[in-house]
Amino acid sequence: QVTLRESGPALVKPTQTLTLTCTFSGFSLRSSGTCVNWIRQAPGKALEWLALIDWDDDKYYTPSLKTRLAISKDTSNNQVVLTMTNMDPVDTGTYFCARSKGWYPYYHEFGLDVWGQGTTVTVSS
Amino acid sequence: DIQMTQSPSSLSASVGDRVTFTCRSSDNIRRYLNWYQQKPGQAPKLLIYDTSNLQSGVPSRFIGNGSGTDFTLTITSLQPEDFATYHCQQTFSTPPSNFGQGARLEI
Numbered sequence A: 001q002v003t004l005r006e007s008g009p010a011l012v013k014p015t016q017t018l019t020l021t022c023t024f025s026g027f028s029l030r031s032s033g034t035c036v037n038w039i040r041q042a043p044g045k046a047l048e049w050l051a052l053i054d055w056d057d058d059k060y061y062t063p064s065l066k067t068r069l070a071i072s073k074d075t076s077n078n079q080v081v082l083t084m085t086n087m088d089p090v091d092t093g094t095y096f097c098a099r100s101k102g103w104y105p106y107y108h109e110f111g112l113d114v115w116g117q118g119t120t121v122t123v124s125s
Numbered sequence B: 001d002i003q004m005t006q007s008p009s010s011l012s013a014s015v016g017d018r019v020t021f022t023c024r025s026s027d028n029i030r031r032y033l034n035w036y037q038q039k040p041g042q043a044p045k046l047l048i049y050d051t052s053n054l055q056s057g058v059p060s061r062f063i064g065n066g067s068g069t070d071f072t073l074t075i076t077s078l079q080p081e082d083f084a085t086y087h088c089q090q091t092f093s094t095p096p097s098n099f100g101q102g103a104r105l106e107i
Helices: none
Strands: A003-007 A018-025 A034-041 A047-054 A059-061 A069-074 A079-084 A093-101 A112-115 A119-123 B004-007 B010-012 B019-025 B033-038 B045-049 B062-067 B070-075 B085-090 B103-106
Touching: A003 A093, A003 A112, A018 A034, A018 A093, A018 A119, A034 A079, A047 A069, A047 A079, A047 B085, A059 A069, A079 A093, A112 B045, B004 B085, B019 B033, B019 B085, B019 B103, B033 B062, B045 B062, B070 B085
Parallel strands: B010 B103
Antiparallel strands: A003 A018, A018 A079, A034 A047, A034 A093, A047 A059, A069 A079, A093 A112, A093 A119, B004 B019, B019 B070, B033 B045, B033 B085, B062 B070, B085 B103
16 A cells, blocks of 8 residues: 655745655565655645655756755665745645656656545744 | 647536536647646646546546647546546646646635
C-alpha cells in the first residue's frame, strides 16, 4: 500500500523558513520514473503545484516561487523535504505531497496518483 | 506558462442528474489533461488522466473527453458521494504543472 504523510510546524512567523517533510512508504524513489511533488492550497483557493523531485535527483520548481523553494530527498529514510524561505501570511494554507510517475517533460502524465492528507500551515506573528 | 480555466465555477444539481464541467487551456495541450475530485477537508483524488483514462477504482459514470484546448468531465447519473470540487490539471508543458481554479458541485 502506497502512503504519504506530511509533517511540519502548524504555525510560522513572517520571514521565517518553513520546513516540511513528506514521509512515504510502499514505493521507492530509486525507481525510474518515480517522483514526489509538493502542492499547496490556500483556504478556498485553487491547487498550486510547488515543486518536484525525481528518482534521479532532478528538481523543478514553480517559477513564481523558485527563489524561495528547495526540495531534497533522503532515499534511505523514504523522505522528501521542502523548505520555503521568507514566509508571508499569503503562504497560509494546506501543503500536500503526492507521488507521480513519469519522465521529463511528462512527469504528471499519469497524474498525481497518491496524496498525503496534507498539513495546515498558518503564517502569523 | 499554460493557464487553465474551468467553467462553471460552481454547479447545483440533484442525485441522478448528468452534469458536465469544462476546462480550457490557454495553449494546445493535446490530450495531457487530468481531473481530480476533492471533498472538504480531504486531499484531491485522481479521477482521470490523459483526458479520458479512468484511474483504477473510479466508477465508469465519470467520463473525460476533449483535446487541444477544450476538455470536459461528465458525470452521468450523479450519486450522493459525487458532490465535491473538481480540478483539472494540464500535464503537457511541465514543470510547472498548472491546475484550474476548481469547480464546485453542490446539491
